[in-house]
Amino acid sequence: MKAHGAPGAQERFRRCNTMQWNKLGQLPNLGNCLIWQPMTPQDISNLIVRTSMKDRAAFDLLYRQTSAKLFGVCLRVLKDRGEAEEALQEVFVKIWTKADRFAVSELSPISWLVAIARNHAIDRIRARREPAAYIDAALDVADPAPGPEAAAVAGGESGRIYRCLDELEKDRAAAVRGAYLDGESYAELAARHGVPLNTMRTWLRRSLLKLRECLER
Amino acid sequence: MTLAGDDRPESGGDDLFAAEYVLGVLAADEREIASRRIDADAAFARLVDAWEARLSPMADAYPETVPPIRAKEALDRRLFVAEPRAGLWSSLAFWRGLAAASVAALAIYIAVPYLNPPAEQPRLIASLAADGSDVRYLAVYDAARREVGLSHVSGERAAGKDFELWMIEGKNAPVSMGVIPAGRITHMIISPAVQEKLAQGAVLAVSLEPAGGSPTGQPTGPVVAAGDLKSI
Incomplete structure (x- = not known):
């Protein structure tokens, strides 16, 4: 065991120290150094690798840096705060025990973490006992407004996938988004869009193939 | 319970099955099958990774929420x-x-x-x-x-x-x-x-x-x- 006090905090400030304080002394804008800089993907990768070696300080810092995103994923899929908290813990238990698998994945570190959280949250809603009640609840809370998505497009990061979604028919693009972001099943999507389940399956399969074609164009 | 009936997910080929798994639309038993194959079948796991990578930009839309x-x-x-x-x-x-x-x-x-x-x-x-x-x-x-x-x-x-x-x-x-x-x-x-x-x-x-x-x-x-x- 090492670095009990505040490994996360000290690590961030140390970086700041070497970058600015030694050289510049005490300048007024050194306060910037205190702000938590978002970590780079390489930083997150390092933390995952160190977590796979059971480095608890790295795990704590990884949690601090990524739990808000992964909690956002669990909340959106599960639509229940208590259950999302429970799911978040299970997700980080998986990250702690399976971090070594990151080495063989070709995903970016944050995509790898989000995939664990999404898949876990989706497995959880599939395991729920009362699917009918769930569909009603999902319809009540589902947020069809494209707020965050639009913001993401504006940010440019995910512009490409949304341009490709735009090439699909409107309701099919909505079904793809609903499936991905909310983890809706074929059955739920079919009920929501008022089409037979197999029709929904055909829609989405064709949409996925078109999406891939567009993304690889 | 299999929602697919005759139209089994495998009928679309491994690639579509991987895509459906990543998209999140499969029923519980189908997800179970996919998850076991990811562990056991490296080629299938790569297909899943490729779809995760393709669709992952959509995850930008998940807002960050600090957990308690x-x-x-x-x-x-x-x-x-x-x-x-x-x-x-x-x-x-x-x-x-x-x-x-x-x-x-x-x-x-x-x-x-x-x-x-x-x-x-x-x-x-x-x-x-x-x-x-x-x-x-x-x-x-x-x-x-x-x-x-x-x-x-x-x-x-x-x-x-x-x-x-x-x-x-x-x-x-x-x-x-x-x-x-x-x-x-x-x-x-x-x-x-x-x-x-x-x-x-x-x-x-x-x-x-x-x-x-x-x-x-x-x-x-x-x-x-x-x-x-x-x-x-």
């Missing part, structure tokens, strides 16, 4: 049960490493008033230290008393300078909690806004400032000590 601190505490209990009350004891070990045995006595001295809290409010503790600095503080936040108790373990402020305490929450700019009064043990009253943030588990930092505190409202001098608040 109890989630991390429950996680630590779940993962590290072999170390009961690890936070307290590991912290104690840390303090001992930092300074002489008198530190422990001081720590107990400031902690004693908190050991019988009037209500079940969170009590958080932080060891404040930084590389290249001999300044060490031990901080105890007591929500019920709305104050932070500080034990000055080591490190002197330069003449004409003060130590200022800051709270840093997530990626936000530091918020001043005030100039730390001189003395081995001091208490600082916390504003309601800061209390709320502290309960979520913020970072505390000490910077060296001109006498009377930072003139700008942001830290102007070096951070001489910092640490995460952890629950006792």
